[in-house]
Amino acid sequence: MRIEIICSDDRHPVRPYLDRWQCRHATAHEVAIVNTPAQLTGGDILFAISCSDILRPHHRSLFLQSLIIHASDLPCRRGWSPHIWAILEGETRITVSLLTADDPVDSGLIFHQESFHVTKADTLEQINAKLFEAEILLMDWAVVNINSAVPRQQAGEPTYCRRRTPDDSRLDPEQSIAAQFDILRLADSKRFPAFFDLHGHRYALALTRTGTAEDENR
Known part of the structure; x- marks a missing residue:
């Protein structure tokens, strides 16, 4: 075939x-x-x-x-x-x-x-x-x-x-991480990273899951 x-x-x-x-x-x-x-x-x-x-x-x-x-x-x-x-x-x-x-x-x-x-x-x-x-x-x-x-x-x-754009990965620096967690976790860090604008500059973020909170407290 x-x-x-x-x-x-x-x-x-x-x-x-x-x-x-x-x-x-x-x-x-x-x-x-x-x-x-x-x-x-x-x-x-x-x-x-x-x-x-x-x-x-x-x-x-x-x-x-x-x-x-x-x-x-x-x-x-x-x-x-x-x-x-x-x-x-x-x-x-x-x-x-x-x-x-x-x-x-x-x-x-x-x-x-x-x-x-x-x-x-x-x-x-x-x-x-x-x-x-x-x-x-x-x-x-x-x-x-x-x-x-x-x-x-x-x-x-x-x-x-609709087709997603890089702006769909935009974060609001005035809001909490928890409030924007879905945007952050669904952003493609290599092609369309999550980002925010602050103090005249743009900052990109990448999210990595490293373990559970219980793991960190051991």
């Missing part, structure tokens, strides 16, 4: 997971990872993982199956960074959907779903690990089942998420 994975940014934290997936399947399948639709050559399965480009019909026609992995229980939260918006709105259980690439974006047929739980103490590092593990499970499922599975239509009225 020939499989291509499109991931727009090599700096994206999912990329090491994709590299390991590629290595794990290399003996049984031909797997390539590309960054742009122009690099696609075609094959049996296309996985779009953290892809910021829209896959046009002529891109999708190169593959028997063109699949997207989207971190929401579709049709709720089509669009950008759905799991981040969900956590900011207080949700603790995140559903990840494997669906066909279609027009309009995120409207395709759903093949399979996985889910994971987010605690109030999880930082982006822990959340990403849970999300990416769910995505890998969906990719593994697709390789085994895609030719026999029957997808289902999305049911219900869709909702949409």
